[in-house]
Amino acid sequence: MTPEEQDLVRARQKSRARIMALLLLAFVILVFAISIVKIQSGMPLRAT
Numbered sequence: 001m002t003p004e005e006q007d008l009v010r011a012r013q014k015s016r017a018r019i020m021a022l023l024l025l026a027f028v029i030l031v032f033a034i035s036i037v038k039i040q041s042g043m044p045l046r047a048t
Helices: 003-041
Strands: none
Touching: none
């Protein structure tokens, strides 16, 4: 693999890593927001 190809692969990996980090952060924020709404509305957090 040439150095140019390696640089291209690294750039793609970095881009994918950033996208995955953003998706994970969005998921965490969504779960946090749902938890806050449930607590404020007085709903039980678990159905047990």
